Every structure is written in C-alpha cells, then in structure tokens.
Amino acid sequence: MEIKLKGWSSEGFRCPDANIDLSHNNGAYDLSFIQMPNGTGKTTTLLLLKACLSGNISNWSADDIYQLKKKNHPINDGKFTINLLVNNEVLSIELVVDFREKEVSFWTISPQGGGRQRGWIIPNQLARFLNDEFIKLFIFDGELADKLLNNDYDEASKAIDALFQLYLLDEIKDRLSEYWDEKTKDVPRKSQQAITQQKNKLSDLKELKTQLESKYKTAKDRILKNENRIEEIKEEVNRRITEVEEFRKDYNDALSSLGNIKGKITNKSQLAFQSLRNPAYIHENITNSLVNSKNNLDSLKLPANTSKQFFEELADEEICICGRPIGDDERKEIINKSEYYLSNDIAGYLNAFKSEVSSLQSESFDQDALENELDSLSELLDERDKLEGKMRHIQNKLKDRGDEKLKELEKEQVKLEQENDSLEELIKKFESDTETNPLKTKNISIIKDEIKRIDEEIKIISGKVDLKNKIDLLQDILSQVKLISKEELKVKILEKFRERVVNTLEHNPLLVESIDGAIKLENQQSGASVGQTLSIAYCFLTTLLQWGTHSFPLVVDSPAGPLDLAVRRQVAKIIPKLTDQFVAFTISSERQGFVDDIKARSDKSIRSLTVLRKSDYSNKLVEELKPNVVHNSTDGYVIDDEEFFNQIDIEEEQ
Amino acid sequence: MAFFIRREADDWFKELQKNELIRTQFDLYYLFFLKGISKLDRNPKMKSSDALKELIEYFPSEYDGSKNIIVGLLVNTELKRLGIPFDHKENVQKKYNKIVEPESQSKLTSKGFVLMNDYASKGYELFNQELGNKSASLAPEFLINAFRNLNEEFQDNYN
Numbered sequence A: 001m002e003i004k005l006k007g008w009s010s011e012g013f014r015c016p017d018a019n020i021d022l023s024h025n026n027g028a029y030d031l032s033f034i035q036m037p038n039g040t041g042k043t044t045t046l047l048l049l050k051a052c053l054s055g056n057i058s059n060w061s062a063d064d065i066y067q068l069k070k071k072n073h074p075i076n077d078g079k080f081t082i083n084l085l086v087n088n089e090v091l092s093i094e095l096v097v098d099f100r101e102k103e104v105s106f107w108t109i110s111p112q113g114g115g116r117q118r119g120w121i122i123p124n125q126l127a128r129f130l131n132d133e134f135i136k137l138f139i140f141d142g143e144l145a146d147k148l149l150n151n152d153y154d155e156a157s158k159a160i161d162a163l164f165q166l167y168l169l170d171e172i173k174d175r176l177s178e179y180w181d182e183k184t185k186d187v188p189r190k191s192q193q194a195i196t197q198q199k200n201k202l203s204d205l206k207e208l209k210t211q212l213e214s215k216y217k218t219a220k221d222r223i224l225k226n227e228n229r230i231e232e233i234k235e236e237v238n239r240r241i242t243e244v245e246e247f248r249k250d251y252n253d254a255l256s257s258l259g260n261i262k263g264k265i266t267n268k269s270q271l272a273f274q275s276l277r278n279p280a281y282i283h284e285n286i287t288n289s290l291v292n293s294k295n296n297l298d299s300l301k302l303p304a305n306t307s308k309q310f311f312e313e314l315a316d317e318e319i320c321i322c323g324r325p326i327g328d329d330e331r332k333e334i335i336n337k338s339e340y341y342l343s344n345d346i347a348g349y350l351n352a353f354k355s356e357v358s359s360l361q362s363e364s365f366d367q368d369a370l371e372n373e374l375d376s377l378s379e380l381l382d383e384r385d386k387l388e389g390k391m392r393h394i395q396n397k398l399k400d401r402g403d404e405k406l407k408e409l410e411k412e413q414v415k416l417e418q419e420n421d422s423l424e425e426l427i428k429k430f431e432s433d434t435e436t437n438p439l440k441t442k443n444i445s446i447i448k449d450e451i452k453r454i455d456e457e458i459k460i461i462s463g464k465v466d467l468k469n470k471i472d473l474l475q476d477i478l479s480q481v482k483l484i485s486k487e488e489l490k491v492k493i494l495e496k497f498r499e500r501v502v503n504t505l506e507h508n509p510l511l512v513e514s515i516d517g518a519i520k521l522e523n524q525q526s527g528a529s530v531g532q533t534l535s536i537a538y539c540f541l542t543t544l545l546q547w548g549t550h551s552f553p554l555v556v557d558s559p560a561g562p563l564d565l566a567v568r569r570q571v572a573k574i575i576p577k578l579t580d581q582f583v584a585f586t587i588s589s590e591r592q593g594f595v596d597d598i599k600a601r602s603d604k605s606i607r608s609l610t611v612l613r614k615s616d617y618s619n620k621l622v623e624e625l626k627p628n629v630v631h632n633s634t635d636g637y638v639i640d641d642e643e644f645f646n647q648i649d650i651e652e653e654q
Numbered sequence B: 001m002a003f004f005i006r007r008e009a010d011d012w013f014k015e016l017q018k019n020e021l022i023r024t025q026f027d028l029y030y031l032f033f034l035k036g037i038s039k040l041d042r043n044p045k046m047k048s049s050d051a052l053k054e055l056i057e058y059f060p061s062e063y064d065g066s067k068n069i070i071v072g073l074l075v076n077t078e079l080k081r082l083g084i085p086f087d088h089k090e091n092v093q094k095k096y097n098k099i100v101e102p103e104s105q106s107k108l109t110s111k112g113f114v115l116m117n118d119y120a121s122k123g124y125e126l127f128n129q130e131l132g133n134k135s136a137s138l139a140p141e142f143l144i145n146a147f148r149n150l151n152e153e154f155q156d157n158y159n
Helices: A042-054 A062-067 A132-138 A142-148 A155-164 A167-184 A189-242 A245-276 A284-299 A308-316 A328-338 A346-361 A369-400 A404-432 A444-462 A465-504 A530-545 A565-578 A588-601 A616-623 A642-647 B007-018 B025-038 B067-082 B089-099 B110-131 B139-157
Strands: A003-011 A018-021 A031-035 A077-086 A089-098 A103-110 A115-118 A512-515 A519-521 A554-557 A582-586 A606-613 A630-632 A636-639 B003-006 B052-056
Touching (some): A042 A077, A042 A554, A132 A530, A155 A530, A189 A404, A245 A369, A308 A328, A346 B067, A346 B089, A444 A465, A530 A554, A588 A606, A606 A616, A606 A642, B003 B007, B007 B139, B025 B110, B067 B089, B110 B139
Antiparallel strands (some): A077 A089, A089 A103
8 A cells, every 4th residue: 555645735724725735746755844833723734634534523523623714714614635646546535614514524536436426435445544543653743752662551552453453353352242232132031131130240340350450550560660760760879979089989899899799699599590400409308318219219120020011911811821811800900900010111211210310329419519509699698788788878978968869869769669569569469369259359360250250141041152152262263363463463563673773773773672562672771862762653653654565654743843953863864764755844943953954865855835824924024935936825825935945934923 | 281380479480580590480380399398298279270370281491400300209209298118119119100101291190290289389388478478579588598498398307
C-alpha cells in the first residue's frame, strides 16, 4: 500500500480558506513545510485531515461541529477535501458540514469508483489502514513520541497491533462472546433465570478481574519506575559527594573498590553455587551415605546378572526352567518376585552412579571446598559492608555540613524504597492472597478460576456444552494466534528498527533493547533525552510506515517546537532519510536549525508554503510580493515563495 | 512428568535471579529438595495446579555431573525414611525400580518425580519458616545461610 498526500482544501472552517497543493511530478513533494503562525488553524486542519481519513466523527458532539465554523462570518456550510494518491490512483475524500443543522456528511471521489459518491466509500484494502489507531501513527503528535518510550503506556505495542490489525482477533473474540450470549437467550425460562443470575455474577467478576489486573500492572510499572529513579538518585548522590574536593579521593576510591568487590562477590557466589549443585559438598554425612550405598551395591553384587525382565519373560512361559509346569499361582508369585530384581537397563544407571560416587572418594575431591568458598565469600561481604559504611560516613559528613539537596535525595530514596516495599506486598496479594471468596479476594488466579467455573455452569444449564466448548476453543486459538504472531512480528520489527536506528543515527547510535508495551533502550535507566525520544520515535514509526511494500506519509505538527538548537540539528539530520513523504506544520522559529538544516542537506524535492490569516498586517506583508505567488481566499493567503517563507517572522497570529 | 515448584517461591526466584546468583528456577527447587531430604520429610498433599508450577522435565545441564548422585540420594533418603537397611538386597532393588528410569533424561520414574516434588514442597515450607521469605533479597547472604542451615540439618539427621 502506497499513500501520498497530494494536498487539501478548506472552506468555511475556523482555519483560513486555503488550497494546499503538495503535488509534484505525478506524485507529491518529498518534504513539505507548511508554515502557519499559531492561531492560523493548525489544530483545526489536523482534526479535519484525520476525520477525512478515518471517516469517523462519532465522538463529535453538535457543539464540537458548530465550533468548527468560521467565526463572525455568515457562512452555513463547510467543506474540507483531502487529496490522496493511493497506489498511484487519485482518491479524494470530502467532509461537508451543514452548520445550521450541525450535520456532517462524507463524499468520496475516485475515477475508478465511479466519480463523486455520497459516503466514505473506501476500498477494503485501503480501509484497513484508515482507522484512528493507524492514522495516529502517520499524523503524528509529540505526545505519542513520549508515550512510545514510556513504560506507563503500551503505545509501541498498540502501533504494531494497528499496522498488522491484530486487534481484529480480539474483535472476533468479542463477537463470539456476543454470539454465545444470543444463543443462551434461547433456553427454557427456568434455565434462563439461572443463566441470568450466573451471568450477572460473571460480569461482576470480570469487572473485578479487569480492575485488579490494571492495578497489578500499575504497581509493577511503578516499581520499575521507582527503581530507575533510585538508580538516578544514587548517581546524583555520588556526583554531589565527588564534587567536594576534600571527599573526592576517598569516596571515589571506596566506590571503585566497592564495584570491584561486588564483582568478586557475584563470581564467588556463582562458583559456590556450582559446587552446591553436587550435594556431597554440603556435608560429609551425604558423602558417607553415598559411599555406603555404593559399597553395599558392590557387596550385594548389584547390578546382578539376573534381571527383572528374566522373571517377567519366565512368567509368560508354560513350563519353568526346572521343567515343572507354571500355573496361575506360580505365575503370580514369579511376577511378585520380579519386583525384587533390578530391570535390565538399570545397570547403566547404577554403573554411572557408582562411578560418580567413586570420584567422591578420590584424592581430588575436597570435602571442605564449598565451605572454604563460602568463608571467603563471607570475607568479601565484610569488606563490602566496611566500604559501604565508609561511604555512608562521608555522605553523613556532607549532610551535617548542611547539604540540603543531599538530604532531599536521601529522603526521596527512602520514600521510594518504602513505596516499593508496599507495592511488593500488594503484588503478593494479587498473586497469592489466601482469601478464597472470589468477590473479596485480591488473588487474580482465584477470580480467574471462579470465572471459569461459572462459565462451565452456564454451559451445563444452557444444555449447549458442545457449542460453548467450540467457542472456548476458538477463543483460545485466537488468543494464542495473537500472542504468537505478536511475538514473531516484534522480533522482525525489532531487527528492522535497530537497523534503521543504526543507519539513521550514524554518529550517536542508540541501542534498542526490546519492544514490549513501550520501546526500551539499552543502558537508559535514567530515561532518554528529548532529542533521543523524538529520533527513536521517528525511527520506530517510519519502520512501521515503510514496512514491506507499504509507504505512508509522515505528517507532523511542530516537529522542532520543543527542541533546543543542538537537538534540532540532530533530528533535522535524520528526517530526510526516514520517509518517502514528510509533511510538517511549522512556525517561523522552527526554521533555525531545523527547516533550514533539512533544506540545506537534502537533495529531495521540497515544498515551502506559508499560510496567513488576512489582517492589516498580513495584507501589508503580501503587498510587496509578486501576485502569482499569492493565493488569495476570503480570509487567508497561501504564499508559495521560498524567500518569503525564509524571512517572515510571525510566531502568533497578529 | 516434570519437576514442580511451589508457586509462592516465585518471589524468592526473582530476587536470586536479579542478583545473578542462580540461573534457573530449578536451582531454587534443588535447594528446597535438599532441605526436605535433610529432614527426611516430605509434603505429599500439595498436588493442585494452583499451588505448584511446572518447571522442567529433566535436570538442567548444570547438573550433568551430579544428577545420578542426586537421584541416588533420593533412593537413599527413601530407604532411610522407611527404615530399610542398605544391604537388604530385595528391597533395595525394589526401591531402585520404583524411583529410577534410566532411559528418561531425568533418570526418574513418575513415582521418582512425585517423591522429589514432595520433598521440595516440604523443603520450601521449612526454609520459609526458618530463613524467612525476605532473605532471598540478600542473595550472597542467602547462599551462606542456606548452606549453613543444610549443613546443620545433615549433621543432625543424616547419620
């Protein structure tokens, strides 16, 4: 799927009437900058662009519709048209508003679809991408960038759902539940009452489960966030202490020794655990018991030549090896006795066992090895405690001298640690609360089990066990499909995403660790900077928008607004590499270090338009321009002039 | 059949893993098993899937050098618990048949798995009472305490 934004036109809305043409050589400009001072209607334009694309205005109230109307103007109708090129074919969508009736209608214009038709009539192949969730990815706002890297949200995961439409699997599951509800209406009245009762219970429990699961997730995320903050505090404390000349050397020495000791502790612990995996090292009584057992096996001549199988086979015979016939009683006795002989194949095990025990009797086996390792581990722990004590002492000295910031940080750390302790307790409740009443417990597993039990009951009362089993099975399959697909897609996306990050941020490559709910960067405990967040968000979104043979435009409002100059230059560098079509709404202050930098670096086709609302000030500004570069409307100007674009200096509507 | 650990032990595992002390949850299961056998005590009641979590069907590779010994120790413990002398040939052979399955990767029969799981289940309860469930957050100290605890138990109960 390839979509290009060829432009849009607007009449009768709060934004100035304007025709924005981004067409270029049978396609569209690679990079387009629409400079609009604040107050010129950027927000309205973006809202209308999104509405035309999705055909969804279900959340618009009558008042919302009326608010879109041009102010102080005797106009009754509004029309916004978006012009697209979809797989090289022209498609336009019109949004027409009757402000008196506060009604909205859509029209679709496509030469292939029979000209202008009433309604939002989009081919299925395209419609799958034109939903609110997906549009959010290519009509982009800065808030999404923050959320993509914030563990409190799962926007990265949702973005993958949106591109690959995994949410459809959930919709099928919901539809199956609705189908089951319909079918259970169709049972005798008495059963119906019982079913209704159970369904009410079920609905309460499901709500409770959702609430607890949400609290559980929030608690987990909060702990992670607190842990990251605690790490930051520790770093900040270290920095503050080492800033004081008098303490610097002692503190740094202790800090470095502590790191060293901690490394040794980890190594020694792992080594000791490796020894512990052989139980003989724990106590000589174990070794003795094993040796005793081996010696007894030797003296009992085990494994012996006669095996359990010999007697089992003999019991199948009619005549015994002594020549006497084998009757039922004899057969039973032979089988019973066979239990007291080892099986054939156990010989292999016993020989391996004996050989392992022999190694415990060899000179190289040191019974005290583990104990000695743990003694030296104890010494390392003492050293660690001493170093930590020394560091605390220095920290206290600085606090005593009145370092308020240090006190604050310490207080914050204690508070976060206490909060984490309580959250851990809460999580424990969610996992293992012993209260067994499903409506009172916090144990999510108990509630899940009860939901399952009531489901079973409804199934039995309704007499439609078979149907419910099929629905359950299908819903299970759908859940599994979603889970597995998502995991596999994540792996593939992660690979492409990492590639894109490395190629795009050549001089400052960030390493992407994982995509779970959010994007996680490696070694970024203290969080990414604004520039990093935005760069990573652009890389991630364009990885999705350019997936396979797909190509979607990236439309961004104020792409450089919140960035300082250095970060702007960094982001400006990556923009031209990211996408086939980039459309940005900018204000004049975003030119320096961003628009100017992009233009200077790029050999791509570039469109620069300025949109102004008509006023005495703007009338004066355009007076001096050549008439052919100014497109005049009832209340606005669209100025197609590079020099004007580069010189005008209006942040706010005058 | 598989090794099953008590679900409540998840917290312990998280802490110990965070401290890079243990690699798999089986390591923790193994400590619980040792604790159970050190007391010659097992908990055969804990069978529901709510209380237990399936771990693995075989010994992890870290136990390649000691798995036969561990299975042998299980046989010895059962003989001790039931008061069967090690030189009682018929009963010793019967016990090996019951517990050991040489062809399986774990070297255990279904009964062998059940016994190990029962000892580990009891061991978890005992450790939880004696060391407390917070001790795992201090991983190296936990290792030393667990060793000392086991060492004393085997001294007292495993003559």
